[in-house]
Amino acid sequence: MRLCGLTTSCASDPGLGRRLGMLTLVGALLTAAGILAPVRVGVVSGHSMEPTLRYGQPFFYEPATSGLPVRAGEIVLVRLGDQVCVKRVFARGGARFWTMGRTADRQGHQIVGADVPISRWKARYPRLHFRQVRVPRGRLFLLGDGTTSMDSRHFGPVPASCVIGRVVLPARVDPPAHRTMEWVEPRPRQRRAEAARRRASG
Numbered sequence: 001m002r003l004c005g006l007t008t009s010c011a012s013d014p015g016l017g018r019r020l021g022m023l024t025l026v027g028a029l030l031t032a033a034g035i036l037a038p039v040r041v042g043v044v045s046g047h048s049m050e051p052t053l054r055y056g057q058p059f060f061y062e063p064a065t066s067g068l069p070v071r072a073g074e075i076v077l078v079r080l081g082d083q084v085c086v087k088r089v090f091a092r093g094g095a096r097f098w099t100m101g102r103t104a105d106r107q108g109h110q111i112v113g114a115d116v117p118i119s120r121w122k123a124r125y126p127r128l129h130f131r132q133v134r135v136p137r138g139r140l141f142l143l144g145d146g147t148t149s150m151d152s153r154h155f156g157p158v159p160a161s162c163v164i165g166r167v168v169l170p171a172r173v174d175p176p177a178h179r180t181m182e183w184v185e186p187r188p189r190q191r192r193a194e195a196a197r198r199r200a201s202g
Contacts, residue, residue: 038063039168042077042086048144048151049075049086052173059086060169070140070163073175077165078142078158086167087142087151088175093160095135099153100181104129109153111143113182120183126197143179 039060044053052075053059061077070076072095075088090111091097098118101109109131112121122130135141139157143149152158 040165042165044086046085048146048149049088050146052088052145052175053086053167053170059167061165061167063165064163070160070166075167076140076142076163077167078140078162079164080155080158080162084164087144087149089140090143090152090175090179091135091141093135093137093139093157095141096132098130098132100125100128100130102128104131106131106153106156111153111180113180116183143175145175145179 039062042059042061044055044057044059047055064077070089070092072089072092075086078085078087097114098112098121099106099109100112100121101107109129112118112130118130118132133141135157138160140160140163141152141157143151143153
């Protein structure tokens, strides 16, 4: 993701110039109406937030201030080292949830849906590794909407102080369903196979 001012040349991409011009007009109208606080413009340069934010798409963001609340589900800009990234807040400090994956470390883990007890997940997938994640106070667990996103599943929760802005346009949308593993009731054949595995491992 890169940030740019309105004077940045977009001549090499006429479509980008038109989209940026339209967003600028909409942003000016909303600001004049008092709906938005002063905003700035950013342009997406990665794929981690697709399909919500696509490569080359302009967006408006509200710069972070001491009074800027950050809520789960919102899309934020965070400074990680020398990079500025766009991610969605999955959980705030104090939250707990489970992940599962093929290895004991967090690399490649998927977040487990909380709709059924974790014991049922462990019984169904006895060969997978499960980790309980507790987000420390003052930190945020961030996810990208894209399936190949590098996010807190890889580098862990980040300090809330790293947030430098909140995306306000395009408006907030619900995160994709692939972000968590949702429970699906097994078919009769699957239930028999799972019971056989439990007997063999017990």
